[in-house]
Amino acid sequence: MTRILHLSDLHFGLERQPLVDPLLDRINGARADLVVVTGDLTHRGRSAQFAQAAAFLRRIEAPLLAVPGNHDIPLYKLADRMMRPYRRWRRAIAANLEPVGHVGNLRVQGVNSVDPMAWQRGIITPAQVARVIAGIDPACINIVALHHPMQQRPQVDKALMQGAGPALARFEAEGVQLVLSGHLHLWSIGAFLGEQGRPILQVQAGTALCARPGDRQNEFAVLDFAGPDLLVERHVAPMTEPGFRPPEHLRFIRRDGLWRPA
Known part of the structure; x- marks a missing residue:
């Protein structure tokens, strides 16, 4: 069995401070083989917020992989956003x-x-898609981790990432099996599988x-891979409660190249 822990949208600078230590306890208690953080470590991309985020990440005991989100680049300093959007990310x-x-x-x-030019929307380019495909390992479960989702439910009012549709089609055709994302502050898994299943399972x-009140809860997920089986633990901490509830469990299975709920 191989275990990945997936979290996103920490938003240091607008974080739920009393939940920081309970979250770290759960992360380290999971003993994951890899922790994947899909962006928005900070709320406004400021140096002090990056310092908070870096201090948090240093306390994670597992190997770590993190990618930027749109909140991790400057919003109001347009010159910095255009010329050196990732300076603080690279330093911290x-x-x-x-x-x-x-x-x-x-x-x-x-x-x-x-996408520094659009700030919120996001973009995936043909060159990035080509790099992903070039690195696909036929002996592995191939996972893509990025901040912006590749599909969205109809009720989502944010613009879908530029290039998402063609990129998702290429990923499905070439052997990507899982996509991890964040951005929407809305949990979703299996929403785009359909009755017959799909080659890619998306975990949003x-x-x-x-700590934005409209989010209603904080959460993260633990993914356990055992052969074709995937067990997902969803850990939820409602804003009205002091900490995390016992995890919810969902199962998926991959057969004939397609994911389905088990």
């Missing part, structure tokens, strides 16, 4: 904006989906720490 978090993690039979490819994380 990592020089590589698209890291690769390889644990057990899992290969995780990070993709930087931030809620926010792990943001």
Whole structure:
């Protein structure tokens, strides 16, 4: 069995402070083989917020892979956003904006989906898609981790990432099996499988720490891979409660190249 812990949208600078230590306890208690953080470590991309985020990440005991989100670049300082959008990220978090993690039979490819020109919407380019496909390992479960979702439910009012549709089609055709994302602060898994299943299972994380009242809860997920089976533990901390509830469990199985709920 190989275990990935997925969290997103920490938003240091607008974090739910009393939940920081309980979240770290759960993360380290999970003893994951890899922790994947899909962006928005900070709320406004400021140096002090990056310092908070970096201090938090240093307390995670497992290997770590993180990609930027749109909140991790400057919003109001347009010159910085255009000329050096990732300066603070590189100083505080990592020089590589698209890291690769390889644990057990899992290969995780990070993709930087931030678009400094549009700020919120996000973009995935043909060159990024080509890099992902070039790195696909036929012996592994191939996972893409990025901030912006590749599909959205009809009720979502944010614009879908530019290039998402063609990129998803290429990923499905070439052997990507799982996509981890965040951005919407809305949990979703299995929403796009359909009755017959799909080659890619998409896991869209809620926010792990943001204290914005409209989010209603914080959460993260633990993914256990055992052969074709995937067990997902969803850990939820409602805003009206002091900490995390016992985890909810969901199961998926991959047969004949397609994911289905088990």
